[in-house]
Amino acid sequence: MKPHSFSAVVFLGILLWVLSATCQAEEIMPHLTVGTQEVGLSAGYLLPHRLTTEHTTKQSGPAFMPSWAMVLTDPIGDSWYRGQILIGAEIVYIQFERPELTHGVGFTPKIKYLFEGTHRIRPYVEFAGGPFYTDLGGRIPEESARFNFVLTAGGGISWFITPQLSFNAGYRFHHISNAGTRLPNIGLNSSLPFGGFSFYF
Amino acid sequence: MNDNPVLRCIVLVCCGLVIAMAGGCARWIEMMATPGGNQEGQSQLIARDERVPFIMDNIRITRNGSPQNPSAGTEQRILGSFEEIGLFSYLTGTNTAAPPANEKVIRARLSFDEAIDPHAGDAAWKGIVIGASMFILAPFIPLEYDYAAHVSLELERWDGQIKHYESQSAGTARYNLFGATPIMIDELKGHVTENCITDLTRQLVRDTTFFAASSAPIGEPGIRTVSVKSHAPKTSGSTSTVIPVSVPAEP
Numbered sequence: 208m209k210p211h212s213f214s215a216v217v218f219l220g221i222l223l224w225v226l227s228a229t230c231q232a233e234e235i236m237p238h239l240t241v242g243t244q245e246v247g248l249s250a251g252y253l254l255p256h257r258l259t260t261e262h263t264t265k266q267s268g269p270a271f272m273p274s275w276a277m278v279l280t281d282p283i284g285d286s287w288y289r290g291q292i293l294i295g296a297e298i299v300y301i302q303f304e305r306p307e308l309t310h311g312v313g314f315t316p317k318i319k320y321l322f323e324g325t326h327r328i329r330p331y332v333e334f335a336g337g338p339f340y341t342d343l344g345g346r347i348p349e350e351s352a353r354f355n356f357v358l359t360a361g362g363g364i365s366w367f368i369t370p371q372l373s374f375n376a377g378y379r380f381h382h383i384s385n386a387g388t389r390l391p392n393i394g395l396n397s398s399l400p401f402g403g404f405s406f407y408f
Numbered sequence: 409m410n411d412n413p414v415l416r417c418i419v420l421v422c423c424g425l426v427i428a429m430a431g432g433c434a435r436w437i438e439m440m441a442t443p444g445g446n447q448e449g450q451s452q453l454i455a456r457d458e459r460v461p462f463i464m465d466n467i468r469i470t471r472n473g474s475p476q477n478p479s480a481g482t483e484q485r486i487l488g489s490f491e492e493i494g495l496f497s498y499l500t501g502t503n504t505a506a507p508p509a510n511e512k513v514i515r516a517r518l519s520f521d522e523a524i525d526p527h528a529g530d531a532a533w534k535g536i537v538i539g540a541s542m543f544i545l546a547p548f549i550p551l552e553y554d555y556a557a558h559v560s561l562e563l564e565r566w567d568g569q570i571k572h573y574e575s576q577s578a579g580t581a582r583y584n585l586f587g588a589t590p591i592m593i594d595e596l597k598g599h600v601t602e603n604c605i606t607d608l609t610r611q612l613v614r615d616t617t618f619f620a621a622s623s624a625p626i627g628e629p630g631i632r633t634v635s636v637k638s639h640a641p642k643t644s645g646s647t648s649t650v651i652p653v654s655v656p657a658e659p
Contacts, residue, residue: 241526241590241592242593243590281524283528314542
């Protein structure tokens with residue numbers, strides 16, 4: 208079986224399980240209080256953005272992001288923006304398939320604002336940044352160093368299947384550069400649509 | 409003695425990590441001193457057949473001023489604590505059947521007002537600083553969560569005499585980022601609630617003679633009237649609310 212076929216089968220299996228769990232659940236009301244921990248795993252595919260004429264590399268590849276976060280506040284705000292702040296960290300692993308097979312790994316503290324939404328479907332926005340090591344640096348005209356930093360900002364939707372489990376889907380904008388520690392430092396910009404799940408306990 | 413600098417560095421780093429992790433996981437609860445909190449509990453005597461039933465008529469709970477659904481857990485906890493002092497023959501909750509009309513009973517109405525201040529703004533800023541420091545500052549930046557409760561209890565004796573009791577307590581949970589758990593907040597609420605209930609029971613015991621069956625004769629049987637009115641909502645800035653007023657038509 209090809210890897211893509213295997214992934215499709217796994218995805219379909221998860222989807223069927225989710226749908227059956229949804230049908231059984233009568234009322235899903237996640238009760239996230241101060242100190243609630245979130246552990247999750249997301250995966251997506253990096254797509255290149257060449258924002259200037261100096262950007263020539265079409266970097267792309269799958270990304271995996273195991274993460275941890277903790278609810279820092281009770282719900283704040285009284286309007287549509289009512290939600291909770293989470294702080295945490297995640298490990299970002301990217302396998303660059305193009306322009307050549309290389310790898311990158313980083314550690315990024317992150318802050319997340321989880322809107323209250325409809326309780327069961329909760330949108331969120333998040334921002335993360337931290338060090339990122341990749342052997343793609345030095346092989347492309349945009350980045351000369353292997354030690355870089357990654358900054359990401361994006362948003363998504365958490366769909367609570369049970370009060371302790373949510374499936375997430377979202378989008379992130381990725382920026383990789385070395386903060387001017389070595390030249391050239393044009394930076395790599397990418398889009399990262401992703402999906403994943405989180406456990407709350 | 410082997411004086412290996414690398415080994416010494418590793419030991420120092422390990423010690424630092426252990427201290428940082430231990431500090432980062434710390435949490436503690438500070439309770440505010442409550443008025444009358446240090447008073448010794450005085451015990452009183454009451455004859456077994458002098459005790460009367462206690463009926464919880466109504467429980468009203470508010471959180472930061474907004475009404476909440478009363479929980480069976482809160483009611484059970486309060487009734488359990490009152491049962492422990494042995495002042496009443498038996499206690500019933502709000503959902504149990506009313507006793508016979510000619511029985512001497514104490515009717516209770518309880519109001520439980522909670523005030524929660526999670527210091528959300530502070531927590532957000534501190535969270536950003538902790539994250540930006542790659543969690544190195546986590547052991548050195550404490551976070552706070554305040555909880556206060558004000559309980560007022562109105563007890564009506566079978567002859568219509570009413571007594572009011574009040575108690576209040578407050579506490580703060582201080583914790584470092586890695587020490588936070590939902591249990592910590594439950595613990596804080598538990599301590600504050602316990603303080604309030606203990607203070608209330610102390611006041612009840614002081615008035616033991618008031619609740620004794622022989623303290624007053626039972627009221628005349630007959631039609632007992634009660635006033636019935638709608639509950640006025642407590643809204644802020646209600647001055648601008650327009651209320652339709654109409655004059656009854658002349659016959």
